[in-house]
Amino acid sequence: xxxxxxxxxxxxxxxxxxxxxxxxxxxxxxxxxxxxxxxxxxxxxxxxxxxxxxxxxxxxxxxxxxxxxxxxxxxxxxxxxxxxxxxxxxxxxxxxxxxxxxxxxx
Amino acid sequence: xxxxxxxxxxxxxxxxxxxxxxxxxxxxxxxxxxxxxxxxxxxxxxxxxxxxxxxxxxxxxxxxxxxxxxxxxxxxxxxxxxxxxxxxxxxxxxxxxxxxxxxxxxxxxxxxxxxxxxxxxxxxxxxxxxxxxxxxxxxxxxxxxxxxxxxxxxxxxxxxxxxxxxxxxxxxxxxxxxxxxxxxxxxxxxxxxxxxxxxxxxxxxxxxxxxxxxxxxxxxxxxxxxxxxxxxxxxxxxxxxxxxxxxxxxxxxxxxxxxxxxxxxxxxxxxxxxxxxxxxxxxxxxxxxxxxxxxxxxxxxxxxxxxxxxxxxxxxxxxxxxxxxxxxx
Numbered sequence: 001x002x003x004x005x006x007x008x009x010x011x012x013x014x015x016x017x018x019x020x021x022x023x024x025x026x027x028x029x030x031x032x033x034x035x036x037x038x039x040x041x042x043x044x045x046x047x048x049x050x051x052x053x054x055x056x057x058x059x060x061x062x063x064x065x066x067x068x069x070x071x072x073x074x075x076x077x078x079x080x081x082x083x084x085x086x087x088x089x090x091x092x093x094x095x096x097x098x099x100x101x102x103x104x105x106x
Numbered sequence: 107x108x109x110x111x112x113x114x115x116x117x118x119x120x121x122x123x124x125x126x127x128x129x130x131x132x133x134x135x136x137x138x139x140x141x142x143x144x145x146x147x148x149x150x151x152x153x154x155x156x157x158x159x160x161x162x163x164x165x166x167x168x169x170x171x172x173x174x175x176x177x178x179x180x181x182x183x184x185x186x187x188x189x190x191x192x193x194x195x196x197x198x199x200x201x202x203x204x205x206x207x208x209x210x211x212x213x214x215x216x217x218x219x220x221x222x223x224x225x226x227x228x229x230x231x232x233x234x235x236x237x238x239x240x241x242x243x244x245x246x247x248x249x250x251x252x253x254x255x256x257x258x259x260x261x262x263x264x265x266x267x268x269x270x271x272x273x274x275x276x277x278x279x280x281x282x283x284x285x286x287x288x289x290x291x292x293x294x295x296x297x298x299x300x301x302x303x304x305x306x307x308x309x310x311x312x313x314x315x316x317x318x319x320x321x322x323x324x325x326x327x328x329x330x331x332x333x334x335x336x337x338x339x340x341x342x343x344x345x346x347x348x349x350x351x352x353x354x355x356x357x358x359x360x361x362x363x364x365x366x367x368x369x370x371x372x373x374x375x376x377x378x379x380x381x382x383x384x385x386x387x388x389x390x391x392x393x394x395x396x397x398x399x400x401x402x403x404x405x406x407x408x409x410x411x412x413x414x415x416x417x418x419x420x421x422x423x424x425x426x427x428x429x430x431x432x433x434x435x
Contacts (some may be wrong), residue, residue, distance in 0.1 A: 004341070015358050040291075040315035040316060043299075044300055046297075047297060
């Protein structure tokens with residue numbers, strides 16, 4: 001699974017400021033699902049979030065809007081605080097650790 | 107069985123007219139699917155898949171339309187200077203089944219001359235002149251256009267008239283091409299395509315997801331989405347006989363998908379798909395198309411329970427890969 005999405009960057013932006021200081025990377029909802037590239041694999045994040053009944057906003061252009069406004073360094077800082085979510089909720093077989101993917105790409 | 111000229115009368119009596127195989131189940135509550143093979147007759151896994159379905163499908167619910175030779179004219183020639191075989195055969199239960207191998211574009215005998223620059227209708231997009239004979243650059247087509255545009259218009263008319271819910275275009279491409287082992291889908295189909303790719307991955311079959319480009323016109327998945335109400339999908343498998351790294355170009359390469367130069371290509375990182383000494387045999391490529399088709403239709407039926415399409419008789423990827431195609435022809 002991870003190799004399928006190796007070109008994709010999934011970003012779950014944390015809307016709670018308190019999360020920035022969290023040690024376990026837990027996030028509050030809603031989350032923003034976006035992508036810095038053109039890959040369609042970000043859609044997997046959307047589908048999985050839907051199956052997990054997460055509240056989410058799907059906007060493929062969001063990361064470029066953020067980067068344009070605040071710069072890529074800011075984006076990189078933010079990405080370090082993103083989280084993974086439990087695949088067990090989805091009753092699926094594969095691990096889908098968003099944070100690992102993000103860390104690998106940044 | 108019907109003909110494409112039933113939907114575009116100007117095709118009647120031309121080399122572009124082609125057969126449509128129709129399989130009805132419980133049509134009251136079922137959905138409708140269209141499956142195209144032979145958009146590019148030099149991509150054999152596509153039309154072999156459709157023939158396998160025609161000869162083996164048992165439909166329970168819904169309706170399935172299958173066009174195995176979407177560009178019928180392109181089955182009547184091969185591209186010059188490529189050394190392609192004209193025919194290939196697959197062993198079947200009652201002897202060898204012989205298939206015609208064709209070309210990517212309509213035969214110049216049936217559509218001539220090519221313009222210097224092909225202006226796509228209606229977008230005005232400019233492409234190389236010979237692309238005017240490429241069915242997968244001709245959609246949505248027009249009723250007073252070239253033969254290829256007539257074929258495209260016939261398929262669009264079929265989708266609209268029959269109120270097709272879900273439509274597939276089966277292709278192959280060279281192993282060095284980026285869009286292989288892929289499911290291509292426009293925005294409207296992407297949720298189903300995504301879920302299908304994930305579930306297929308869990309079953310051990312890897313497909314990349316590709317989005318239909320917004321501004322590249324003439325492609326089936328782009329124009330079906332924009333000019334009909336169906337959910338379009340295009341599948342690609344990898345086929346070395348179409349590649350530039352190939353050596354001897356013959357029936358064996360077409361069927362086995364093995365060429366030693368492609369092993370070197372893999373070593374130097376020129377390929378976008380896994381490749382080893384087992385090659386990419388036709389049963390693997392057909393099996394991938396079958397698996398993706400079945401999975402997308404299964405998920406579509408899950409999304410739209412009032413338009414369920416159910417059928418049996420179509421083997422799994424694992425069985426086709428292991429036993430080959432003999433049992434099905």
